[in-house]
Amino acid sequence: MTLDFVVAIPARYSATRLPGKPLRPLAGEPLILHVARRALQAGAREVWVATDDERIVTALRDTGVNVAMTSAAHASGTDRLAECAGAAGWSDDVIVVNLQGDEPFAPASGIRAVAAALAEGDAEMATLATPVEEARQLFDPNTVKLVRSDKGEALYFSRAPIPWHRDGFADGRERLPDGSRWLRHIGIYAYRAGFLRRFAGMPQGVLERIESLEQLRALEAGCRIAVALTPEPFPHGVDTPEDLLQAEVRMREARA
Secondary structure, three states: OOOEEEOOOOOOOOOOOOOOHOOEEEEEEEEHHHHHHHHHHHOOOOEEEEOOOOHHHOOOOOOOOEEEEEEOOOOOHHHHHHHHHHHHOOOOEEEEEEEEOOOOOOOHHHHHHHHHHHHHHOOOEEEEEEOOHHHHHHOOOOEEEEEEEOOOOEEEEEEEOOOOOOOOOOOOOOOOOOOOOOOEEEEEEEHHHHHHHHHHHHHOOHHHHHHOOHHHHHOOOOOEEEEEEEOOOOOOOOOHHHHHHHHHHHHHHHHH
């Protein structure tokens, strides 16, 4: 079966930790252009960037990427993509992959995998995860962890180290206990356009406010989220100036 999906990339110009992030140069080109190319390489039928700034529109001109100018007042990327869905005219059953605008190394296989996880099941959303490799990562609140059911659906997402290994961490937290497996959440999502519109209109949930994790809104509302393991490493995105420097080094090494 041919996998038919679109990719939508929210790209807000302002960012607290890295102002003007979508246009920051990486290997001589805007960061957002690298992300859009990853989406095109994944075989998406259409690639859209939903932005609030004309400078981003200009940077993507003549690249084969569609651009939707959206409101600067949106509280989240999901809200921005819901407006984009209207501008693009997607029917309710179109599979939309929400790829963050700061993922210049997102593997094409991972983008396809999240679309396939949605297409092959009946959950309202799909996302990706990868094993946690070290204790430092597990206890980092900036690293989102998740647990999933035997059916491969999310039970919970948290900034806390879940599940808590009672005996394994009784004597220290310097290493991961043997025989256990934790999952790190990768912030890429797939949903059908109809659910995207509905999700954006849902009221914020208590769990979402506590953890500051938007996907908990769906779980709290009783929606199901399929969780697939990424088929290959999914490198960390660009959130800070230090991340951008590391991305520059990685790009140089890849081209050497």
